[in-house]
Amino acid sequence: MSSGIRTWTAWGLCALTVVQLVGTAILAVLTRAIPDPTSSHSWLLNLVDNSLITAALAIVGVLLATRRPANPIGWLLTGVAFVWSTNDFTHHYARYALEHAPGSLPAGLATGWFASWNYALAFPLLPLLFLLFPDGRLPSPRWRPVGWAAAGAAVVLVVLSPLRLGPLEYFPTIRNPTGLVPPVVVIAIGLSFALLCCACAAALLVRLRQARGDERQQLKWVSAAGILLAAEGVVGGFFLPSRIHELLSPLTVVAFAAAIAVAVLKYRLYDIDVIIRRSVVYGSLTAAIAALYLMAAALGGVALSGRAAGPGIAAALAVALGLAPARAWLQRAADRLLYGERRDPLQAVTRLGDHVAVAPGPDLLAALLTGVQQAVNAAEPAWSGPMIAGSA
Template sequence: MAVVFVLGGALTALAVADYAHAGWTGGRWRVPAEAVTAMSWLTAGTVTAYARPRMPFGWLLAAGGLCLAASGALTAHASLAAIDGRVAEAAWTGWVGGWVFFPHLGAAAAVYLLFPAGDLPSPRWRVALPLVGAANVAAVLVTALTPGPLAADGPLASVANPIGGVAWAPSALPFAVAAINATFLSSVFAMRLRLRGIDARLRPTVRLVFWLAVVNTGIGLLLIEPPGPWIYGMAVPSTVCLTAAVSFGIVRGALWDVRATVGRALTFLALTGCVVAVFVGAVTASTILLGNDVTGVPIAALIVCIGLTPVQRRLRDWIERLLYGRRTEPYAVLSAFGTTLEAAGEPGEGLRHLTELAAASLRLPWVAVELRAAGTTPVASAGRPQGSVVRLALRHHGEDLGALVVGLRAGETEFAPADRRLLEDLARQAGAAAYASSLTAALRRHRADLVAVREQERRRLRRDLHDGVASTLTALGLKTEVAAELLPHRPERGAVLIAEVRADLATALSDIRRVIEDLGPAVVTDLGLRGALATLARRFSSDNMTVTADIAPGADRLDPSVEAAVYWIVNEALQNVAKHAQASRCEVTMTVAGTDVDLRIADDGRGVPPDATAGGGMPNMRLRAEEVGGSWSVGGPGVGTEVRATLPLAVPLTATEERLDD
């Protein structure tokens, strides 16, 4: 392949040198265009064959470029020989140079048919390659056998075909050219059909090559009868972009950054168009105003030299923004996000604005924010998920809060470093908003839990008042009426009833005091935690069950909120034991373990049945423990039940609360 590349380069250089020595008989536009086209084919073929030697594309591109270079070199040498009077030499080299060009067209059609995997679109297309070969062989034979001069104009117009030819060849030439054009069009159509069922990762690559092939084929049809020298200025960039796209698409496959290549190709095409327009305009103006086209060339060169860099920079920036958004302006994107976050009504709205801003600023198909508290369901998103995604961690003060999930653009398998840096900056900025959103969600969740607990407590209090105090007072009223009726007639019996009313009043007063204590652990304030737990133990002790409270030294000096949590957990647990456990003994123990206090309520009852359903008591105990930063668990089924809670000695302030206190 290296030999082919060097040989093709040498032939191209020889063609340019011979045409220049012959006075540019081939045209100042056509000769450089053919030279650049031949080198683009040779370069693309060499790179592709080196990277993918088992695929046919490299060899087809290199062979096509070599044929194009050989045709140019032989035709140039023949023109120079005809000018110098070496007619025989001019005849044979010009004759070979005339027909050796056609294999180049056959190679191009074969590349279109086989791209990108090296196989045909379907078995029905198996006759396509033989037809391409037949059309090009026919073109070679017709060209080689056409009698008469080797060219319509120029030095070779006076040189005849050295083998004489056959009479039917000129009539067959239009049909051969039409057959070649038909193979080109059918090959491009085959590529269009391939887009329907191709792998989604390769579709952007094939689509780009398809449209470049359409442009290149159209320009090739115009070159049959060139409408002007400007057509060669269009042929060069279209061919270079096409061969580069084919080569990189095969070499890198699905890893090819299609957008980056498209951006460079568009920049190159636009810049080339500007340069061509400047040259044509300057030469045309010089011809009209000064009567010659020589002055316009240095003027155009001066304009291009002065304006090339700024024009290229502006074109590149514009196309970069068209394909990638504002990734080259990270400060502007971050500033816009900060402004949006300030104007957001709540953290959740700020996260939604973040996803919309990132999707619009970077031309991303999908952006979403996932928070750990909400599971895998995004709390905010923009666009629709498609293809692969990249996850960036959302952190705040070292805490992992969730992820910023970003969908890759079509044709990409990873983000460019500039995209990655900007997304990481956005993720860092969004960490605070995610933290605020998590706090808001937790606050709402705890508020709902508190509302539920308050409602449960209200119902329990209503039930206790109705079933206990209210029924006792009703009975007392009835006994008082009976006693009032009996005192005048049966004073002894009335006195007995009054004594019972007095005893019942004491019981009712005790019940009322218990209800008052249940409304808030005032007993803890009055007696301390040790005394309050001892009071609970005495209250729930009975002839059938003994309750003991063992508080280790230091375990009764806790944060007030932790003391309240301990009291309510023990109260709720003892109520459950008294109602459901059928136990004879229940022990309440508290010990200190480092910075935590270990609370244990264990009974020897029937345990928790396997089919038991949790009522309001267990969720209440768990919520009491979690509110102060602790944990809660219950043991069973089996003999006995053990309720355990691990609570901090003091409730620590969160980082946010510490900053607020400061």
């Protein structure tokens, strides 16, 4: 396939995905008064979540497919986004045709039946995302049986999902007209497929342990985003309010898709170790400073006012205002510790001028680079005196 055909194919799939997302939004607005038995959340929240996730995968997919057409990762993401947008569109089409205005649109029952299982068409693609990232090849031939097993389970799910006995997925009052297979069989195969997907995900960890150089940087980006996605799924699903979980879940998927794009396209521009380390440290320091500030304000208010509510609030506000300069000083110290003087450009320029002013002529360039390194608090200078002198 020529590069032009591949580009048109990628953009065509992305365009179809966008068209289906727009159609889904229109139908969701028209059928917003109909309760959705498959979700306890509002129609608008469900629409935004699904659209945001699908759009992120489609954009990243077409970007990778056109920039790195030989790498299958972009094509896999584009395919997953297209399948999910098809599922959303057919679901809402059937809701309109079967419940909002029965008989107003053709093939309502057939579309509802198709919507009840077509999401399974993405299952064969998901294990490949883990196994083939980042270069489109398996980590080693030993992973070939795992890939074949996951693909086989996915194909079986695709074949059996339309034949599942019982009601249709989104329409509990309509029985599946092609139902032949007991649900327990489909569930058992689904669990097997999930375990095989986890085994495929372990390939990323194996690659990360063995990788060096650029490939290690690629895997660190995706691993960090994957950990964030998994942590939100576990913590958000069990410990956070459902509305907050529904808001955070699509954002973590978008972050995961963005990490894949950065890893494949721009990984040489960033040092993920420094970003993760400084982000964790800075977040911890900022949280500690805020906690100390609030604790001191609260304790000071209690000590000054006793137990009365009104005076207690007033005293807490007074203590908070009094501690504000101390909190600001601690925050500036934390910023300077992690990021150098980039938060204070005037001081950074002044310090840089001092370095250059006292440096002898031959060492002027080295002094300039050292001043910049100290101003931005870089971990290690990427130069040495002999190298600079030799290059000059």
